[in-house]
Amino acid sequence: MTAQLDTYPQAVRDAVARTREVVSALHAELPRWGLVVWTAGNVSQRVVVDPAAGPGEHDLLVIKPSGVTYDELTPEAMVVCDLDGELVDGERSPSSDTAAHAYVYRNMPEVGGVVHTHSTYATAWAARGEEVPCVLTMMADEFGGPIPIGPFALIGDDSIGRGIVETLRGSRSPAVLMRNHGPFTIGKDAKAAVKAAVMCEEVARTIHVARQLGEPLPIAQADVDSLYDRYQNVYGR
Template sequence: MIEQLREAVCGLHAELVRYNLVAWTAGNVSGRVPGEDLFVIKPSGVSYDDLTPASMVVCDLEGNVVDGAHAPSSDTAAHAYVYRHMPEVGGVVHTHSTYASAWAARGESIPCVLTAMADEFGGEIPIGPFALIGGDDIGKGIVKVLSGHRSPAVLMQNHGVFTIGASAKAAVKAAVMCEDVARTVHVSRQLGEPLPIRQDDVDRLYDRYQNVYGQRSSR
């Protein structure tokens, strides 16, 4: 199971590059090992072109390295904190994607003015507190903001995007969609004031997307 997850997490980093969510070695994906108090995460400072399943690092839920030849991501403590306090989370992603990070730099939530936002995020994409990298303060901010919130994404002030999901792939999808709507809402505000969506319509859109949309057997 760990080797399969190493392969999956490694492959998902290519999606961050594919969707232009990262630059140089910034950003990371992690995935919880099912049934174990372990997760797999990207090594620190290694080029995306050089990532391999073997270079992924296995950590316990305190952020200690259990297996791997590399030092883990500098965001490991944040990921570990999320896994410890949100047992439903199976994957965590961090990016500095341009438009979403621009909202984070302003310390501003992205308002729910698109049906795609209602579908995926169930409302606004919230802003989280400023926190320094390296310890678990970022993780504390993520958990505080996203616990009980529909959104799988949070914009950490002056930093960037963190997303969660039932799997690492779901968290990557949330990061992709977060950047997509951040860009569109930004452009909309250059043209004028975006029109809000009524809360009852947001609720209906979210319910339809989460419970009806797509091929149910594959979700």
């Protein structure tokens, strides 16, 4: 598709340039934390012209191009798509997961960033179709409960996106394990979604190890609620 970004207002093009910088830099965090291999995985962020106003009429996303290794990624290499997943600007094809990301943005306006990885332990739980139980205070802080399992869905259209939205809408968890596939995480921006991906893998690994020693001890729901409220509304404020 011919690039169309030059038809957008200058403020939008400036916001796209800033978002390309952010998304490019955050992709480096995925191999740094051992969440991806080769060219797998991706980060996207919604383009917001005025953060105080939220998503606007010129709603776009920036995402990794398909099949490009992480050491080749630059801001210029990032591709820009509309929220139907159609290419607006870029030299390469968008990630094969673009339709899923776009569906999330269309249907969850509060989401500003989406991340997908195939991190080993989280993906192992997804392969078993089993949610990660909330048996750690750190997990109560970050996820407010278990990390849920989403439905099986094929890549190529918005089926994965529908599964993500159906599972996470109304949930406190910013992560979902799509069955037989792997984790997707969301956040107010891409940095928050990357953090959720890192934490998802950490708790999946820790709880897997705990289960080799015996059954992990549950945390009472009232305590989960208290921990989540404190971490989200008091900690670091």
